[in-house]
Structure formats: C-alpha cells, structure tokens
Amino acid sequence: MTNASTRVTAHHLSRNAYLYVRQSTLRQVVENGESTQRQYNLADRAVAHGWRQEQVITIDCDLGQSAAGTADRQGFQELVKEVGLGHAGIVLGLEVSRLARNSSDWHRLLEICALSSTLILDEDGVYDPSCFNDRLLLGLKGTMSEAELHVLRARLRGGILNKAKRGELCQKLPIGYVRDGSSKVVFDPDGEIRERVQHLFDTFARLGSAAATAKEFQRARLDFPARLNRRGGLVELVWNPLTAIRTLQILHNPIYSGAYVYGRYGERPGPTGTKRRVVLPRSEWLVTLPGSHPGYITWDEYLRNQETIRKNGLAYGVDRRTLTPREGPALLQGILLCGKCGQRMWVHYDGRKEGKVPIYECRSAHSQGASEVCQRMHGKAIDEAMGQLLLGELTPEAIELCLAVQEQVRERAGDDDRQLKLRVQRAEYEANLSRSRYLQVDPSNRLVADSLEADWNEKLRALRVAQEDRKQGASKSPRRIETEQRAELLGLPDGFAALWADPSTAHQTKKRLVRLLVDDVTLVRGEDILVQVRLKGGAERSFRLPVPLCAFELRRTPAEVVRLVDELLGSHTRLGVVAELRARGVRTGAGDEFTSESVQHLIQAYGLKPYRVRLVDQGMLSRAQAAARLGVSVSTAQDLHRSGQLTGIVADDKGTWMYDAGDVERLTEARSEAKNALKASIVRSRTSAAV
Ligand SMILES: [Zn+2]
Known part of the structure; x- marks a missing residue:
C-alpha cells in the first residue's frame, strides 16, 4: 500500500494532482498556521512521485469551512467534479478527515476515485481506491475520522451540559442583568435600566399584549435600553424606542423570572444539510432552574405571560376564546x-x-367556502342591552373590581411620571458630566474645548426635551377618583351608571369592565336575537332582542315620505318636489336634505311616475305632436306658443313644454275657420273682380 512506485503509473502522471486544503474554522486558519502549512507541503510529495509542479492544483477555497456537511463546501464539490471527469491522477489530503468528516461524502469520493482510477495520498502513503484492501483501509479511516469528530463533540457537549446542569455555565445576559465580581447574576446597578425593564413587565401585565405594551412605551415617549458590544471589548448603553418584537423577546426570556435555563434552542437539519436554529417547547429545555437569581417577575408570572402571548397569537388561529380588548x-x-x-x-x-356602528359576524362557514356568512347582526342594540344587564348585575364586589380598573389607569400615569423623572435625572447627570469635562479642559486646546462645548450643548438640549416631555406627560395624566367619588360609586349603582355613561370613559376600559363580569356571550339570530351571557362564577343570563334593522333598512325612506313624493309629483317637476319637501322640512331615510338626485332615486326605486309621464297620461301633447295636429311645422308651433295663441305648461326640469289636447283642438278649429273665411273673402273678391 505504501509502495507508491507500483501504484503511480504514467497514466496517473498524465493527469493532474489535486491538493485539497481545509481548516474547519477561520480561527484555526489564523491560529493553526502550522497545520495549514503542512497541508500545502503535500504538494512536494506529489512532485516527488513524479508530477510536475505546474500539474499540482490546489483547492483551498474551503478554508474556514466545517467538513461536517458538503452543502457549503464549494471546494470539495469542485474536487469531486474534477475526479469524476477523470481529470485527477491523484488527490492529496493531509488526513482523510481533511477531505470529509461525513462518511457518506467520503465513500462517495472513494467510489468516484475507484471508477476513474484516481489515487489518494495522505501523510501515510499512496492508496488506490480501485484496490479492495486499500478501499477497505480508506473506508475505515473515514469511519474513524467521523467517530473522532463525534467523540470530540460529545465530550465537549457533556462538559457544557454538566456545567449547565449546575447552573454555572455563563451565558450572555440580557439587559437588566449583569454579573458581579464572583460572576453571580444580579440586577443591573443602573436604576433607570432596572425601572424600565420592570415597567415593561408591569405594562404587559396591565395591557395583556406585547404590541400594546410597545405602543404604550411609545406613547409615553419611553425608550428601552440595550447594551451593544463594540470593538475592543467596549460596551455601549443605547436607548431605542421599544418595538413589539423586542417586547416579545423580553417576555419570552425566562431569565427575567429568575430562572436559569439552558437549551431553549435546538437545531433541525434542513434539506441542504445546513442546520436551522429553532425554539424548543418548554418541556424540551435541557436545564430549567427557577429561582437561581433575582427575577423581575416570578416563575408563575412568567408562565402566565407565556399563556397570554399564546392566546393572543391564537387570535389568528382557529380556536379563539377570549381576545385582548382593542380600541x-x-x-x-x-x-x-x-x-x-x-x-x-x-x-x-x-x-x-x-x-x-359595530357589526357582529360569524365567518366560519364563509371561510370554508360558503358564499354566505353563518350569521350577522348589528351590535348597537346588543351592546346597549348588555350595558343594561351589567348595570342590573352590579354587586358591591363587582363595583370594587371596576374601581380597581380605574385605579390601574391612574397608577399607570404615576408610573409614567416616575419613568420620565428618571429620564430627566439621567439627562441632568449627563449634562453635568459634559459641563465638568468642558471646565477641566485647557481652554488653549481649542479643538478639544470646542468639541466638548458642543457636546455640553447637546446634552443640555436633551435635558430640555426630557423636562418638556415630563411636563406634557403630567398634564395628560387622568385625574384620580376622589374618595367621596369612590364612596358614591360603591354606594350606588347609579354612580357606576354614570361612569358607564360618561363618554370620556375609554372603550377599552369599558370592555375590561365587561370582562371582569362576563366570561363569554353567545348569539343566535332567528326570529329574534337570543343573547346568552355566561357571567363570571358560572351564572347565566339570557334575553331576546328584536332583529335590528340592517344598514340599508335603517337608511330606507319612510313610507309616508314616499307617498308624499308621489302626491307632489302629480303637480310638480323634480325640482319643484325638492323645493316643496325642503319647505316642509322632510328628510331622507339617512337624514339628509332631499336633492333632485334623491327624488330621482325614489322615482326609480318605487316605480313612481314623473310629472311629465303623468301629463302624457292625461292626454297632454308634446310640441311635435301639437304641431302635427295643427298641420304646421314645429317652429311654427313654437311661434304660435310665443305669440300666446298656444298655451302650455313646463313638464320637467329641462323645460319641456306640453300642451293641452283640447287647446290644440280649439286652435286647429279656429285656424281652419280663419282659413276658410280668408278663402271665402278671396273667392268673393275674385268674383267681384270678374264681375
Ligand atoms: Zn357561525
């Protein structure tokens, strides 16, 4: 196997030698230069075996890439391609593990090498993958290398896990926490940061929604702190507007409940072999140690918050029981x-x-493809009836609860003010710091003095803004419910009724009051509307309401008005009708003054006859018809009208004239008599002339 001379043939030498160089991380590339150098030196081995220097092709684009998967390793893919195309006589790698740490990749490469009779060279010698013994050995080496990686990882992970199980593994801390000298997790010493984090949790507890919490912060002009890691180990504190996503991150982070948690995230392999970071369900977290450091909220509160967030999320899902009150x-x-x-x-x-006007609607059938919604109804009457019901249900305990809601609103204002006060204090502190820096600098050092002065001015401006914001915030805070008012409310349900009826009571507050007393409300629309109310504590109430008119019915013109319009159309054109209706103070169903268009709309909607049509029905003639009866042209008829021989009436707003048939008849006769008389006189004069 190491007998290289018998393996390297002229055929191999006619093809290129490929040197594959890789270090798994960039840090290794920097710190483990020796290994990289050794990998490059393999090129000399190839030359020693007879390849020319220019035949050695180095593939090193995978430096800094892990070998655990091939997806991101362009160089390795390039290598496999070259081998497959039969361009490679030999593949050089320092260790088999450098080529592939993943058995399947490695065996694939071996297979391709065997098919294209490509040799493999590592530090131990030259192998021919087409030869069974060599392939066996190389396969073993690959398996060992993968096992080595696995053992290494397991050992590392075991160590980490052990430390984590004791809660001693140092994790990056979120804002609001720092490590003290003995690396124990403690609250941030900066009071303003602490207050702001606490304020976030308090606001969420009150409003029950991350988006509402973020909005509330923006409304009160409260920024949220963050520590940014700068180069050189410097940490900078910045204040940014709070976003809903940031709020969710904070709420989801169990560290704020005082719990030490390890393994909230896991990895799922993607289709390309790369791994995705996913959030694991709480039951799969590796280590959860509640109460391992001071918390902004308790563990129970944390769990409750998660449940609230989950329910809010379900607003977009299928099962939605109760949702947060909206505006x-x-x-x-x-x-x-x-x-x-x-x-x-x-x-x-x-x-x-x-x-x-609220409209309550069930769209479940609609969302499943039906053309109609399941049921729909106007909410105004239902809301009013609910208000009446609640007023009837009010016990002193219920009122106590309602007052608690009011108190919350007031406390919130106080909270905001405290936050704004802290902001003013911070701005003051920074302005003072800038001032003393400026005073300390040598005035002759113009450049430094100028920039420090500018800085001081900037800080003073920030201070003024903070003070202004605080002043505005104070003027907006709602007034406290005074003691006597409390007593009044507690004593009399009428007092509650006043609070209920007060238009300045926010919709959200009212809804919260409803939720204090009501679990849910079921509506069935049939002949009438059946409202079933489940009160807190299990009691049920139900009542029926007449089906409220739908939108167009509410806007419909009353029947008596339609009758009046019909009557008026007997003697008036449209504009005439409008003038008459306005004079009598009659309005449309929507409460508007009548116009020519709305009268026209009624004419069409109710099939009323316009004035002109009625005149035609009465036998009135148009000008053309009158002209035809008279046996004259239309312009002659017009002349007759102008000269007053033919009288008519205006039949519409365009100024169309209509003529009475009897008048026309009479005029025709009168004209023919006149004609005859004229004829007779002519005949007479002719005969007298002849005579
Ligand atoms: Zn339904």
Missing part, C-alpha cells in the same frame, strides 16, 4: 361566540354619521 367601541369584541356553529364571531365597523 374599537364594540363592547363584546373578543368574547362573542356564534350560537349556530360555536366559532368565534368577528367584529367590524360600519362607518355612519353618528359614529362607528
């Missing part, structure tokens, strides 16, 4: 179930002059 006025949004099919009902809004 819209639909009181029952998120707690409505369809009594026909059991699916969640949706809310959408119909824009009206009097504000948004």
Whole structure:
C-alpha cells in the first residue's frame, strides 16, 4: 500500500494532482498556521512521485469551512467534479478527515476515485481506491475520522451540559442583568435600566399584549435600553424606542423570572444539510432552574405571560376564546361566540354619521367556502342591552373590581411620571458630566474645548426635551377618583351608571369592565336575537332582542315620505318636489336634505311616475305632436306658443313644454275657420273682380 512506485503509473502522471486544503474554522486558519502549512507541503510529495509542479492544483477555497456537511463546501464539490471527469491522477489530503468528516461524502469520493482510477495520498502513503484492501483501509479511516469528530463533540457537549446542569455555565445576559465580581447574576446597578425593564413587565401585565405594551412605551415617549458590544471589548448603553418584537423577546426570556435555563434552542437539519436554529417547547429545555437569581417577575408570572402571548397569537388561529380588548367601541369584541356553529364571531365597523356602528359576524362557514356568512347582526342594540344587564348585575364586589380598573389607569400615569423623572435625572447627570469635562479642559486646546462645548450643548438640549416631555406627560395624566367619588360609586349603582355613561370613559376600559363580569356571550339570530351571557362564577343570563334593522333598512325612506313624493309629483317637476319637501322640512331615510338626485332615486326605486309621464297620461301633447295636429311645422308651433295663441305648461326640469289636447283642438278649429273665411273673402273678391 505504501509502495507508491507500483501504484503511480504514467497514466496517473498524465493527469493532474489535486491538493485539497481545509481548516474547519477561520480561527484555526489564523491560529493553526502550522497545520495549514503542512497541508500545502503535500504538494512536494506529489512532485516527488513524479508530477510536475505546474500539474499540482490546489483547492483551498474551503478554508474556514466545517467538513461536517458538503452543502457549503464549494471546494470539495469542485474536487469531486474534477475526479469524476477523470481529470485527477491523484488527490492529496493531509488526513482523510481533511477531505470529509461525513462518511457518506467520503465513500462517495472513494467510489468516484475507484471508477476513474484516481489515487489518494495522505501523510501515510499512496492508496488506490480501485484496490479492495486499500478501499477497505480508506473506508475505515473515514469511519474513524467521523467517530473522532463525534467523540470530540460529545465530550465537549457533556462538559457544557454538566456545567449547565449546575447552573454555572455563563451565558450572555440580557439587559437588566449583569454579573458581579464572583460572576453571580444580579440586577443591573443602573436604576433607570432596572425601572424600565420592570415597567415593561408591569405594562404587559396591565395591557395583556406585547404590541400594546410597545405602543404604550411609545406613547409615553419611553425608550428601552440595550447594551451593544463594540470593538475592543467596549460596551455601549443605547436607548431605542421599544418595538413589539423586542417586547416579545423580553417576555419570552425566562431569565427575567429568575430562572436559569439552558437549551431553549435546538437545531433541525434542513434539506441542504445546513442546520436551522429553532425554539424548543418548554418541556424540551435541557436545564430549567427557577429561582437561581433575582427575577423581575416570578416563575408563575412568567408562565402566565407565556399563556397570554399564546392566546393572543391564537387570535389568528382557529380556536379563539377570549381576545385582548382593542380600541374599537364594540363592547363584546373578543368574547362573542356564534350560537349556530360555536366559532368565534368577528367584529367590524360600519362607518355612519353618528359614529362607528359595530357589526357582529360569524365567518366560519364563509371561510370554508360558503358564499354566505353563518350569521350577522348589528351590535348597537346588543351592546346597549348588555350595558343594561351589567348595570342590573352590579354587586358591591363587582363595583370594587371596576374601581380597581380605574385605579390601574391612574397608577399607570404615576408610573409614567416616575419613568420620565428618571429620564430627566439621567439627562441632568449627563449634562453635568459634559459641563465638568468642558471646565477641566485647557481652554488653549481649542479643538478639544470646542468639541466638548458642543457636546455640553447637546446634552443640555436633551435635558430640555426630557423636562418638556415630563411636563406634557403630567398634564395628560387622568385625574384620580376622589374618595367621596369612590364612596358614591360603591354606594350606588347609579354612580357606576354614570361612569358607564360618561363618554370620556375609554372603550377599552369599558370592555375590561365587561370582562371582569362576563366570561363569554353567545348569539343566535332567528326570529329574534337570543343573547346568552355566561357571567363570571358560572351564572347565566339570557334575553331576546328584536332583529335590528340592517344598514340599508335603517337608511330606507319612510313610507309616508314616499307617498308624499308621489302626491307632489302629480303637480310638480323634480325640482319643484325638492323645493316643496325642503319647505316642509322632510328628510331622507339617512337624514339628509332631499336633492333632485334623491327624488330621482325614489322615482326609480318605487316605480313612481314623473310629472311629465303623468301629463302624457292625461292626454297632454308634446310640441311635435301639437304641431302635427295643427298641420304646421314645429317652429311654427313654437311661434304660435310665443305669440300666446298656444298655451302650455313646463313638464320637467329641462323645460319641456306640453300642451293641452283640447287647446290644440280649439286652435286647429279656429285656424281652419280663419282659413276658410280668408278663402271665402278671396273667392268673393275674385268674383267681384270678374264681375
Ligand atoms: Zn357561525
């Protein structure tokens, strides 16, 4: 096998020698230069066996690539291609493991080498893969190499896992935590960072949605801290606006609950052999040690948050029970179930002059291909009835709960103010720092002094902005419910009714109040609407409502108005009708003033006859018809009209004239009599002339 001279033939020498050089990581490339050098030196071995220097082709584009899979290793693929095409007389590699750490890749290469009678050279000697013994040996070497990699990894991983199981493996800490001198995880010493992280969890607990939390931060102009690793081991603290994704990352991270966790992520092989990082379900985490360091929330709170996030996510899924209250006025949004099919009902809004009207709708059948929705109804009457029901259900305990909601709102304002105050303090501190830096510098060092002065000015500007924001925030905070008001609310359900009826009470607050008392509401639309309410604690209430009119029915013109329009059309053109209706203060179904178009719409919708048609029915004649009866041209008829011999009436808004048939008849007769008289006189004058 090492007897190279018997293996290398002129046939091999006529083809090229391929030197494959690889180091698995870039760090190895830099630090393990010796190995790389040894790999390159193999070229000399090829020359010693009789290849010319220029025949040795080096493939080193895989430097810094792991050999565990071929997908990313262009060089290896190139090598296999060249061997397959019969261009290679010999393949040089320092160790078999350098060629492939994956058995299947290696055996493929061996197979191809055997088919194209290509030799393989490593540090131990020259092999001919077409020879059984050599192939066996090379195969073994490949298997050993793969096993070596496996053992190495297992050992490394075992060590890591052991350390992780004791909670001692140092992991990168998120914002809000640092390591103390004895590398224990402790809260960040920066009070503002601590407060802000805590504020995020508090806000989420109150609002129940990551997106709402991020919005709330933006509304209150609160940025969220992050530590960026800069070059040279420097860490920079930056403050950025909080995004929903960032909020989710923080909420999902179990470290904030004081738990040490290892193995939240796993790897799944992709189709190309590359691995994808995936988040594992909590049951598959390798190490979970709750209570291993101080937490911003408890482990139970963490689990509750995960459940809330999961439910929020289900808003887009199939099973959606209760959803977070949103801004819209639909009181029952998120707690409505369809009594026909059991699916969640949706809310959408119909824009009206009097504000948004909620429409409750079950689209489950529709989403499965049916052309109709399962059921749909106007929500206004239902919401009002629900409000009445709740007012009736209010016990002192229920009111206590409602007050807690109000108190939350007020506390939130206080919270915001504390955060803004901290921001002002930070800005003050930074401004002072810049000032003292500026004062310390030698004034003759103009360049430095100028830049420090600019920095100081910048910090002062930031301070002013922070102070301004705080002032604005304070003016916006809702007023506290005073003690006597509390007593009033507790004493009288009427007080609650006032809070309920107060237009300044936010829709979201109302919805939260509803959810304090109601589990869910089921609607069935039949002859009337059956509303079944499940109250907290299991009690049930149900009531029926008449089916509310749908949108077009609500806009329909009342029958008496249609009758009036019909009547007026007997003696008025469209504009005449409009003037008459306006004078009487009659409006359309949608509450608008009548116009020529809306009257026309009624004429078409109800098949009413316009004034002109009625005149035709009464036997009135158009100008052309009148002219024909008179036996004159249309322009002559017009002249007759102008001269006042023919009287007519305007039949429409375009100014079309119509003439009474009797008038025309009379005029025809009068004209023919006049003609006859004229004729007679002519005859008379002729005869008298003849005489
Ligand atoms: Zn349904």
